[in-house]
Amino acid sequence: MRDFFKYVFATVLGFIISTVLLFLLCVGVIFILISSIESDKTVSVSDNTVLYMNLDQAILERTPNDTFSSLAILGGKGEKSIGFNDLIKALEFAKTDNHIKCIYINVSSPNAGFATMKEVRDALLDFKTSGKKVIAYSEVYTQGAYYLASAADKIYLNPEGALEFKGLSSKVMFFKGALDKLGIEAQIIRVGNYKSAVEPFFTDKMSDKNREQVTAYLGGLYETFLQGISKSRSISTTTLHQLADDYKIQQPNDALQYKLVDGLKYKDEILDVLKGLSNKKKNNNLTTLTINEYAKNVANEKGKSSKNKIAVIYANGDIMGGEGSDTQIGSERISRAIRKARTDSTVKAIVLRVNSPGGSALASDVIWREIVLSKKVKPVIASFGDVAASGGYYIGCAADSIFVQPNTITGSIGVFGVIPNFQKLYNEKLGITFDGVKTGKYADIMSTDRPLTAGERLIIQTDVNRVYDGFITRVANGRKKSKTYIDSIAGGRVWVGSDAVRIGLADRTGNFDDAIAAAAKKAKLEDYKVVEFPEIMDPFKSFIENTADKIKMHYAKQELGVHFYLYEQIKSAVAKSGVQTRMPFEIKVE
DSSP: OHHHHHHHHHHHHHHHHHHHHHHHHHHHHHHHHHHHHHHHOOOOOOTTEEEEEETTSEEESSOOOOTTTTOGGGTOOOOOEEEHHHHHHHHHHHHTOTTEEEEEEEOSSOBSOHHHHHHHHHHHHHHHTTTOEEEEEEEEEOHHHHHHHTTSSEEEEEEEEEEOOSOOOBOOOOOHHHHHHHTOEEEEEEEOTTOGGGHHHHOSSOOHHHHHHHHHHHHHHHHHHHHHHHHHHTOOHHHHHHHHHTTOOOSHHHHHHTTSSSEEOOHHHHHHHHHHHTTOOTTSOOEEEEHHHHHHHOOOOTTTTOSOEEEEEEEESEEESSOEETTEEEHHHHHHHHHHHHHOTTEEEEEEEEEEOEEEHHHHHHHHHHHHHHHTTSOEEEEEEEEEETHHHHTTTTSSEEEEOTTOEEEOOOEEEEEEEOHHIIIIISOOOOOOOOSSTTTTTTOSSSOOOHHHHHHHHHHHHHHHHHHHHHHHHHHTOOHHHHHHHOTTOEEEHHHHHHHTSSSEEOOHHHHHHHHHHHTTOSSOEEEEESOOOOHHHHHHHHHHHHHHHHHHHHHHGGGHHHHHHHHHHHHOOSSEEEOSSOOOBO
16 A cells, blocks of 8 residues: 555656646747747837946847746846847947937946957947947946946946956966875876966966966956056056056045046936936936847848848857857857858858857867868958957968957967876775776777876877867968967967967957958958858757756856856866867956
8 A cells, every 4th residue: 555655646746747847848938939029029219218238247249049048947037148249239320329318337247258348348439429428337346347337428436336446367276186185187188388278187386388378468458458448537557557556446435536437426316417418307217228128129230131241150169069059169050150151152251250268179170171161262251259269269260361359368279188097086085996808909098097108198199299280280371371480379378369460360450340341341342231150049949958957057056156166167177078279278367
């Protein structure tokens, strides 16, 4: 009888769980259909509208088609996100839209890279040429937030708020001590003294070469940061350097005294300022519209009826074999998109938009090949975003011309491989041993239960050297330089965009629109429209494929809290397999 009730209970429980899951799936489908309808709707723009820009939202390469981001069960909190290009097009349209009277920026901690922030900041400066005002207000400004806010005509800070202004820092996490405790040896095969991706696995501090390159590119990021603020606020970079070095900005009044802000105000006072700028009486409500809503109204007006097209290929994320996703560069998916653009007779030029720290060397080469083939039949221009390094540089090096922002992270031309040796962990920590037979000397060459032999290490090093030679050969051919010269500036070294132009790894500094304009010019186009590849993944398919991962990630964040970054680093390190053309490490600048 007890077993009978046990089985009945299990059956009922299984039925309930299945019903709940089916219900959630049905709700999801309905939610997608409704959201799809809503997302296609345009928003009416009233007279005297204030365009509200929340710059704390994620500013991505493309506006995602993710209707599930707000579902709590998937870890969502209703956060919005927007593609930087949609945001910039919206600002350009707003310049001549008589309904838009001014812009209100609210930003505390922007979720964007340095080059993306510069794209947005430059677009705000361009908007101001219309004569319309831009107002920034926040209770707290981090340094990135202040960099964006400094484009405004007036910057206001809460009287009890804070403004961070202290200079930039970058830290690297080292795992050697933890690996030693676990009895794990990271066997490193690499080419390039600056290829420091593997340093965290075999040392506990930065090498001199790594410190040299980090100092150089961090200084380059800082100079772009200070120069932008200096020009907008009419404060010399020397003074700004001193304010940061001496940590002068400690209280809100300090920010006002040193002219980093124009006033200390509460929110109600800011609303009054905005009412004045938008011709509203104080006892009337403001008419506002978010940049996300407004961007939906802005179509690609240039050459809308033209048969001539410029194809933008978005390559965003880590590079890997297979299909990838909207946030991963799958060699199959991106190669297919490039082929589609190449074989389409109405596409007259291609812009490869890269935002990637690299990844699989093989996958990078597969994509590079498609760019080489495309370049033979139509112009190909590369536009590098926040990061286009190692494999990210590899896939773009064959382009006719390369555009970077001054604060783009690029270069890192080097190769490495990591083969873990778990022998001590297995034998001494867990009491596990291995024994077996093999038909050849190297049949178990990649075994992780013992150290590499001298012969195995030589084989792997030879392969890494081959990939590196192929890498610098492709760069040399693409950049029309000698291999010897490319080798002298490669070795895994990371450069900022302005330095990349100086040494010939890029052609000029310029934004995304500059790259499109260059493609149009090279293709001799005056009238054209821009089309984007690959297509954004279907949200329902993405939901089905990624729901489990999103739920796991959500609960991992809840459980680990501030230590979640450590978890991500370790997970990323373990996931690297095969010969890698990847950034030295994840750059974390504060």
